[in-house]
Amino acid sequence: MAESVVEGEGGDATRRDFIHIAAGAAAVGAGAMVVWPLINQMNPAADTLALASIEFDMTKVQEGQQVVIKWQGKPVFVRYRSAAELQKLQAEPNEGKPVQPDSARTKEGHGQYLVVLGNCTHLGCVPTFGTGDYGGWFCPCHGSHYDASGRIRKGPAPLNLVVPEYEFVSDTRIKIG
Numbered sequence: 001m002a003e004s005v006v007e008g009e010g011g012d013a014t015r016r017d018f019i020h021i022a023a024g025a026a027a028v029g030a031g032a033m034v035v036w037p038l039i040n041q042m043n044p045a046a047d048t049l050a051l052a053s054i055e056f057d058m059t060k061v062q063e064g065q066q067v068v069i070k071w072q073g074k075p076v077f078v079r080y081r082s083a084a085e086l087q088k089l090q091a092e093p094n095e096g097k098p099v100q101p102d103s104a105r106t107k108e109g110h111g112q113y114l115v116v117l118g119n120c121t122h123l124g125c126v127p128t129f130g131t132g133d134y135g136g137w138f139c140p141c142h143g144s145h146y147d148a149s150g151r152i153r154k155g156p157a158p159l160n161l162v163v164p165e166y167e168f169v170s171d172t173r174i175k176i177g
């Protein structure tokens, strides 16, 4: 008789445990359904992800010209430097502020192309090409001069124009980002 009581209590406990576990699991599931949309909305939107990297057809830029494309909300100068621009760069002494070899700012076998972010490294204005003292860009906001490699030569800007992460995915196409 005592044994049957013990068995009865054990059976009740097992049923209670099952009900508690099932209720707990349901509560966790419901909680996850409520929380997931909140977490998911913090993920980047699909269009943002798509802009994390972009491709550009280099045949769209002619020698001696530049095309400005937008990447992650920033202007990017894609410049096809003319033979005269490249000659001038080589002829100039590498003097002034942070000097980096032009070859370190371009891709091997594609030295005629320069790809840089189009924001002055001083306070972010957009410099214009061909109006500075060094054959490159001039920032009208506070007078920074960059050469045709985007290197700062004169003015308050502390750094060269930034070369973004990019690669040639074919002879005529680059992927930025």
Ligand code: FES
Pocket (backbone or CB within 6 Å): 120, 121, 122, 123, 124, 125, 139, 140, 141, 142, 143, 144, 155, 156, 157
């Ligand atoms: S923002 Fe270009 S010189 Fe100040």
